[in-house]
Amino acid sequence: MIxxxxxASRFPGKLMQLLxxxxxxxxxxxxxxxxxxFDDVAVVCDSEIIFHEITRNGGHAIMSQRQHECGTxxxxxxxxxxxxxxxxxxxQGDEPFTRKEPLQxxxxxFEGPDGHDVQVASLMQVLEDPELIADPNYVKVAxxxxxxxxFFSRSPVPYRREPGASVPSYEHIGIYAFxxxxxxxxxxxxxxxxxxxxxxECLRYLENGIKMKxxxxxxxxxxxxxxxxxxxxxxxxxxxx
Numbered sequence: 001m002i003x004x005x006x007x008a009s010r011f012p013g014k015l016m017q018l019l020x021x022x023x024x025x026x027x028x029x030x031x032x033x034x035x036x037x038f039d040d041v042a043v044v045c046d047s048e049i050i051f052h053e054i055t056r057n058g059g060h061a062i063m064s065q066r067q068h069e070c071g072t073x074x075x076x077x078x079x080x081x082x083x084x085x086x087x088x089x090x091x092q093g094d095e096p097f098t099r100k101e102p103l104q105x106x107x108x109x110f111e112g113p114d115g116h117d118v119q120v121a122s123l124m125q126v127l128e129d130p131e132l133i134a135d136p137n138y139v140k141v142a143x144x145x146x147x148x149x150x151f152f153s154r155s156p157v158p159y160r161r162e163p164g165a166s167v168p169s170y171e172h173i174g175i176y177a178f179x180x181x182x183x184x185x186x187x188x189x190x191x192x193x194x195x196x197x198x199x200x201e202c203l204r205y206l207e208n209g210i211k212m213k214x215x216x217x218x219x220x221x222x223x224x225x226x227x228x229x230x231x232x233x234x235x236x237x238x239x240x241x
Contacts, residue, residue, distance in 0.1 A: 001078060002028055003071030005094035006047035010137075015050060015093050019237050025050055027061050027096035035100040037107065043093065044078045044227055050093075069191065070241045072203040074178070076187040079180060090176040092161050096233060097140060097221025098175075107214050119182040120205055121213040122149075123173040130184055132171070137225050138198055139172040149212040152200045171215070174223065176202070182210070 004025055008014050015025040022030070025043065033041045042060040045051050046068075054061040068074040072090060079085050087110055091098055102123055109121040124141050132138050136154035144150055147189060158167055178186075192207035194200075205212050222233040 001075035001088055002032065002041070002043045002091050002093050004043050004045040004047070004050045005044070005071070005074075006050055007096075008225075010225055011227060011230075014230065015225075016053065017230055019096055019230070020234055024054055024096050024230075024233075025053060025093050026057060026059075027092050028091065029054060031096070031098040032091050032103075033059075035098075035103055037100065037103055038039070038089065042078065044074050046074070072201055073187050074185065079183065085180055088178050088180060090174075090178070092174045093224065094224040095173075095175065095221070096224065097236070102173075102215075102217040105215050105217055107153040108176065109215055110177065110179075118213045119179050119210060120202075121177045121215060122202065122219045123175050124170040125173060125217055127169045127171040133157050133169050137229075139174070141170050141172040143170070143214050147214050147216075149202070149206060149214050151206070152198065152203055154198055154200070168229050170216070172200075172202070173217065174212075186210075201241055 004015055006013060016023050019027055029041065029043055042062050043050065043054045044062045044064060045065050048217045051063055054076060059196055062078050064074050064077060075088065075090055075128055089103065106121055106123055109115060109118050127133055127138065133156050139152055139154060140157045141152050142157045152172055162185045186204065189204055189208055194202045194207055195203040202212060221236060222229050224230050
């Protein structure tokens with residue numbers, strides 16, 4: 001499921017911006033389909049502009065029937081009508097460089113003897129640039145020794161009181177996988193205090209005692225939150241990345 005909101009607060013209409021000869025949302029959709037990992041891929045949107053952009057190019061789109069505060073709530077509404085869906089992956093619409101390997105790693109978190117207890121999983125990558133670590137547009141995550149999230153923040157975490165500390169910084173990549181019932185239960189929880197303060201929806205899980213398994217992945221490209229991000233994405237796209 002690819003939640004797609006047209007009037008994004010920081011960059012309205014970003015999903016309809018061109019990257020090469022296709023819009024950002026079509027790159028995300030097409031690349032997700034091309035992984036071959038899923039029984040179905042759908043864009044869940046609040047706008048006829050995005051709906052028609054996907055459907056007129058042969059894709060699957062679903063119009064939300066209600067207003068939603070976050071993308072997870074948006075896809076939860078859609079899967080209410082898909083009772084056979086067991087694992088749902090939420091790929092953000094502004095991830096035009098989505099590729100197979102990280103999504104495959106994410107799905108593998110639900111396999112094997114340890115996977116039975118995983119209800120929610122997400123991706124992260126090492127963040128090394130000090131400017132990006134300090135940038136509130138980049139959500140950071142700290143994990144325990146088993147790879148479960150301890151906290152998400154727009155501030156640098158962990159704070160390095162000792163400059164020589166070797167603890168890495170991780171950027172949270174906003175791609176999630178859920179068991180169906182866990183996703184539906186999430187939407188029945190009210191927005192939590194930390195979630196409201198940070199504007200990071202996955203804090204709602206942690207504040208309600210639901211563990212989130214984090215998977216370290218390699219470079220995912222650029223998540224387009226701002227016009228500057230679109231410029232960076234165009235530079236990567238023009239280099240053939």
